[in-house]
Structures are given as C-alpha cells and as structure tokens.
Amino acid sequence: MTITLPIDSVMLDGSNSSDPDGKISAWQWTKVSGPASSTIVNATAVTTTVKHLKVGVFQFELKVTDDKGASAKDTMMITVDPIATSKHPPIACAGIDQSITLPTNSVTLNGSCSSDPDNNITSYVWTKVAGPTTYNITSPNTVQTPVTNLTVGVYQFELKVTDADALIDRDTMMVTVMAVNQPPTYTQGKIVFVSDRDGNAEIYSCNPDGSNISRLTNNAAMDDEPAWSPDGSHIAFVSDRTGHREIYIMNADGSNVVRRTFSDSYTRNPAWSPDGARIAYSSSSIGSAANISVVGAMSGSPSVLFEEPGRIDYPSWSPDGTKLALVSDRFAYDFVYDIFTINADGTNLTALTDDIFDRFDYLSPSWSPSGTKIAVMITQNISTGMELAPPQYNMYIGVMNSDGSGITKIISGGVMKTKISWSPDGTNIVYTSLVGSRKDILWVSADGSASGTIVTNGWNADWQH
Numbered sequence: 001m002t003i004t005l006p007i008d009s010v011m012l013d014g015s016n017s018s019d020p021d022g023k024i025s026a027w028q029w030t031k032v033s034g035p036a037s038s039t040i041v042n043a044t045a046v047t048t049t050v051k052h053l054k055v056g057v058f059q060f061e062l063k064v065t066d067d068k069g070a071s072a073k074d075t076m077m078i079t080v081d082p083i084a085t086s087k088h089p090p091i092a093c094a095g096i097d098q099s100i101t102l103p104t105n106s107v108t109l110n111g112s113c114s115s116d117p118d119n120n121i122t123s124y125v126w127t128k129v130a131g132p133t134t135y136n137i138t139s140p141n142t143v144q145t146p147v148t149n150l151t152v153g154v155y156q157f158e159l160k161v162t163d164a165d166a167l168i169d170r171d172t173m174m175v176t177v178m179a180v181n182q183p184p185t186y187t188q189g190k191i192v193f194v195s196d197r198d199g200n201a202e203i204y205s206c207n208p209d210g211s212n213i214s215r216l217t218n219n220a221a222m223d224d225e226p227a228w229s230p231d232g233s234h235i236a237f238v239s240d241r242t243g244h245r246e247i248y249i250m251n252a253d254g255s256n257v258v259r260r261t262f263s264d265s266y267t268r269n270p271a272w273s274p275d276g277a278r279i280a281y282s283s284s285s286i287g288s289a290a291n292i293s294v295v296g297a298m299s300g301s302p303s304v305l306f307e308e309p310g311r312i313d314y315p316s317w318s319p320d321g322t323k324l325a326l327v328s329d330r331f332a333y334d335f336v337y338d339i340f341t342i343n344a345d346g347t348n349l350t351a352l353t354d355d356i357f358d359r360f361d362y363l364s365p366s367w368s369p370s371g372t373k374i375a376v377m378i379t380q381n382i383s384t385g386m387e388l389a390p391p392q393y394n395m396y397i398g399v400m401n402s403d404g405s406g407i408t409k410i411i412s413g414g415v416m417k418t419k420i421s422w423s424p425d426g427t428n429i430v431y432t433s434l435v436g437s438r439k440d441i442l443w444v445s446a447d448g449s450a451s452g453t454i455v456t457n458g459w460n461a462d463w464q465h
Contacts, residue, residue, distance in 0.1 A: 002079040002088060002117045009051040010078055012040070014062045017074075022066040032075065034058030055082045068245075069266040069284035071311060075381070079117055088117035092161040092171035093382060097394045097412040099176040099433070101453075106148040107175050111159045113382075113392060114143070114171075120164040129172065131155030150177045154412070171382070173394070176412045181452045183209035184430075184443045186423040189464035190252075191430060192216070192226040192235055193441050197457045203237055203254070208423070208443075208463070210454045216254030225419065227270045227279075228252075228464045229297070236260075236270040236279050236297075247281050249297065260295050261302055269419075271315045271324075272297070280305065280315040280324060292326055292346075306346040311337070314419070316365045316374075317344075318402075325352070325365035325374055337361040339376060339404065352404030366420040366429075367402070369465065373446070375399050375420045375429050378409060397431050397444060410448030415439055415459060422446075424465045432459040 003010060014027055029043045035056040042048040050060065058078040065071040079088060093113035100107060111124055126140045132153040139145040147157070155175040162168045187208045195204050198215065201222045206213045217223040221241035228235060229249075236249050247261040247270050261267055265285035272279055279297055284290040291307030292315050306312070308330060316325045323341045330340075339352040339362045352374070353362045361379035368375070378396040395414035400407035410429075418432035418439075426446060433442045439459040444451040454461070 001077065002081065003053070004081045005055065008053045008080070009049055010053065011047060011049050012060060012062070012076070013047045014064065015046055017046075017062070017064045017072075019064075019066045022068050022070070024064050025067045026065040028063040028065075030061050030063070032059045032061045034078075050078075053078065053080045055080050069290075087165045087167065089167035090114060090116040090121050090161040090163045090169050092159050092169040093392075094157065094159040094171040094173035096382065096392050097174040097176070097396075099178065099411075099413045100150070101178045102152065102180055105150045105177070106146055107150070108144060108146050109137075109157055109159070109173070110144045111161070111171075112143050114159070114161050114169075116161075116163050118163065118165075121161055122164050123162045125160040125162075127158050127160070129156050129158045131175075132177075147175070150175065152177050152179050174412045178451050182450070183452065184423065184428045184454070185445065185450065186425050186428050189232070189424055190228075191421075191441070191454065191461050191463050192228060193455065193458040193461040194224050194226065195455075195458045203235070204458070205252075206455055208454065210441075213455065216250070217257075218254075225268060225270060225460050227272060227462050229272050230274055230276045230465060232464045234297070236272060238268055238270065247279060247295065249279075260297070261293075263293075263302065269314050271317055273317050274319055274321040280317065282313045282315060282326075284311070292324065292342075306342050306349070313337075313417075314364050316367055318367050319369060319371040325367065327363055327365065337363055337379075339365050339374070352400070353407070361416075362398075363417060364420045366422060368422050368446070369424060369426045372402055373399050373426075374402055375422065375446075376407070377414050377416070377418070377420060377431070378407075379416055397429060399429075399446060408448075410446070411444045411451055413442070419460050419462065421461055421463045423463050428463075430454065430461040430463055432461065 027046050035054045037054045039051045061075045063073045095110045098107050124143045132151045134151045136149045158172045160170050190205045192205045203217045203223050203226045223239045225238045226235050244264045245267045250257045265283050267283045269282045278294045280294045289307045290312040292305045293302045295302040310329045313327045327337050329337050341350050359381045363377040366375045376398050378398045380394040396409040397411050398409045413433040415432040420431045430443050440456045441454045441458040441461045
C-alpha cells in the first residue's frame with residue numbers, strides 16, 4: 001500500500017483472518033520496521049487505524065491467537081511518499097519451493113505473486129542460477145512457465161521483474177528433484193507416526209521401509225505427536241479424549257494407556273529424558289505464560305521447568321540429558337520463532353538462532369544421537385506484505401551444529417509445526433512433507449544426498465532408538 005503526504009494514516013484490516021479448527025480470540029498489531037513516528041490507535045482490534053506516518057517504508061505485523069492458544073502471523077507494508085510519484089520498484093516473488101520425484105521431471109514456475117506499488121510491471125525473465133545442467137525453461141519471458149527435462153538434484157531459478165520505469169527486483173526459488181523412491185539407508189527400529197487413513201487421527205507404527213503398518217490407538221478422539229521412550233518399551237503421545245489436549249503414555253503395542261497430565265490447558269510436544277524417567281512438554285492457556293513442564297513418566301505430578309510470555313514449543317532433550325532445545329518467539333523485535341537451549345534445571349536460556357527481522361522461523365529442533373547436531377524445520381515467509389491472499393512460505397529441513405553455527409538446508413519441503421526425528425545411527429532424518437493436500441512421511445540423509453518416502457498419509461513421525 002502506498003500513500004502520499006499530507007495523508008498520514010491508514011486502516012489496518014485483519015478481518016480476513018480465519019481459524020480452521022477453532023475461534024480467533026485475540027488480535028495484536030505491531031510495527032516491526034520503519035520510521036519511529038507512528039501510532040496504532042487500537043493494537044488489539046481486528047481493524048484499526050495507524051496514524052502519524054512519516055516518509056519511508058513501514059512494515060506492520062498482525063498476530064492472531066485462537067481459543068486453544070495457537071497463533072499465526074502475517075505482515076503488510078505501507079510506503080509513505082513525500083510527493084506523488086510513480087517510481088516505486090516492483091517486488092519480485094518467484095513462488096514457493098517445489099519437490100518432485102522421478103519419473104515426474106517437470107514443474108511450473110509461477111511468479112504471479114509478484115507486485116508493483118504502481119501496477120506497471122512490464123516484463124518477467126526466468127533464469128536458472130544453480131543446479132544440474134539438464135533443464136528447459138519453456139517460456140522464460142512469461143509470469144508462469146513450465147520447466148521440463150529436470151534430473152536428480154536441486155535447482156535454483158531466479159525471477160527478474162522490471163517495471164515501466166526500468167526499476168527491477170529479483171527473487172529465487174528451489175526445485176528439488178528426487179530419484180525413484182528408495183528406503184532409508186538405516187533399517188533398524190520402528191517408526192511411529194500419525195495418520196487418518198482409517199478416518200480419524202490415530203497412532204501407527206511401521207518398519208523404516210514403510211512395511212508392516214500397525215494401528216496402535218483406536219478411539220473417537222484425536223491422538224497425535226507420538227514419542228518413543230529411550231528403551232522402546234513405551235510411547236508418549238497427545239490426545240484430546242477428555243476434551244483437552246493432555247499427555248498420555250502407552251505400551252509399545254498400544255496397550256495400557258495411562259494419562260499423565262491433568263492441566264486442562266493446550267498441552268503438546270512430549271519428549272522423553274534420555275534416562276526415560278521424565279517427559280518434558282509445552283503448555284499454554286489464555287491469560288497465562290507459556291511454559292515447558294516436566295512430569296514423571298510413570299508417577300508424580302507435573303512441574304514447570306521454564307516459562308515466559310509468548311509462545312514456547314518443541315522441547316528436545318540433548319542425548320546427555322544436560323540441556324533441552326526449544327522454540328520461542330521471545331525476541332520483542334524479531335517476530336519470528338527461534339531455537340534456544342536451557343539447562344536441564346531450566347536456567348541459562350541461550351539463543352542459537354536470533355537474526356533480527358529475518359523472516360525465517362526455526363521450528364521442531366531434534367538433537368542427533370551424538371549430540372553434535374540439531375535438525376530443524378526452517379520456514380521462510382516469502383510474502384511481500386502487499387497480497388490479499390494468505391502468506392506463502394518456503395519450507396526446508398536443515399541441520400546445524402549444537403551451538404547454532406553452520407546451519408545448512410539439506411532439502412526443501414516440510415509441513416509447518418510437525419516434528420523431526422533422527423535414525424538411531426544419525427545418518428537419516430524423518431520428517432513430514434506435503435504432497436498436494438496429503439501429508440506423507442519422508443526421509444532424507446543427514447547430508448541431503450539421498451531421500452525417499454516411507455509412508456503416505458502420515459505425519460509427526462518418531463524413530464525408535
């Protein structure tokens with residue numbers, strides 16, 4: 001959106017926000033970048049006015065929270081000109097990253113999310129900037145074009161957008177081409193996962209090659225987020241069978257289900273301590289600080305390990321039991337999720353990812369069996385802030401050192417807010433990927449050199465160690 005002084009106010013409208021499984025209970029508008037002068041009249045209203053805007057480019061964020069404590073964010077931009085001008089540069093948008101598996105060897109590149117404040121884009125040019133040499137861009141000078149003859153590897157394509165004033169902008173996207181499906185290189189242990197293949201979200205187990213699928217839970221409630229105990233004898237999971245999401249445990253064959261929390265809050269992300277004695281989990285409720293709590297695996301009451309305002313999720317124990325990795329949006333000027341660690345007693349909060357205003361979320365940390373690496377879900381918001389449509393994201397699986405250094409994207413794809421798990425030998429990683437509207441369980445080698453599908457119609461997999 002662009003305005004010209006002396007007009008110095010704009011209406012912010014979040015009425016197109018929605019919630020597929022609940023009711024939005026709170027709105028929060030925040031300025032995340034731009035000149036210091038601005039006033040949001042009512043920062044907690046679905047629609048509000050921002051006043052006293054000065055020359056420059058502002059970015060405002062809307063955070064919506066539902067009745068279960070879950071939240072989502074979107075941003076929009078306002079450009080304030082000192083005088084009327086038609087010379088604003090375009091904003092290139094190459095679209096979301098894509099993954100295909102041979103024999104499928106073509107994709108469609110789509111730059112229709114590109115925009116221009118002056119509505120005068122005159123040309124689009126697609127080029128390949130990285131990847132295998134075999135490919136064919138059918139119509140490189142159109143907003144959408146097929147790309148054919150792709151081979152195994154990771155391609156990077158760039159979209160250059162030019163407007164009538166000869167101003168340009170560029171954006172890139174990735175296409176990952178995988179070979180014909182193959183099983184993981186490590187084939188020991190069992191994998192538990194969630195699927196609605198029988199009409200309801202239940203917990204299943206299978207071999208690492210996807211064979212011998214066995215249903216472990218069977219009830220009308222939602223069962224989700226299974227996690228193996230270190231000795232493989234039990235599975236912790238989340239269920240709303242009492243009307244609230246609580247932590248349960250069961251035997252590895254699905255028998256002897258026992259409820260372990262009674263908080264009546266939004267409880268999720270169970271993670272066993274390496275000695276199997278405790279289960280850490282995240283919890284939140286309207287009006288209360290989010291927290292990481294722990295409960296005895298077999299007996300005892302929960303206790304809060306770490307809490308603060310905002311959102312805290314995905315506790316993951318280090319293999320030696322001295323630390324937990326977690327996700328928080330605590331940085332007041334960051335507005336994205338980052339990875340932190342705490343000591344096992346809840347002290348010494350340390351940021352591993354903390355780039356300011358970087359438009360990346362880092363989610364679902366998972367320690368490697370050696371404790372030297374952490375796998376993460378990387379979410380990149382590629383929206384320009386000017387679209388009326390919901391925001392678009394690029395998703396990646398990444399690996400970084402345990403101190404947060406050396407983060408590397410190993411494969412594109414993934415489903416936001418789903419878990420990641422390592423094979424017992426640390427060579428493979430299982431994760432959830434979106435294929436059309438269906439979630440599948442995929443694997444990728446820890447260096448990104450190989451990948452494949454384990455089961456279709458499944459999510460939130462955990463590999464037995």
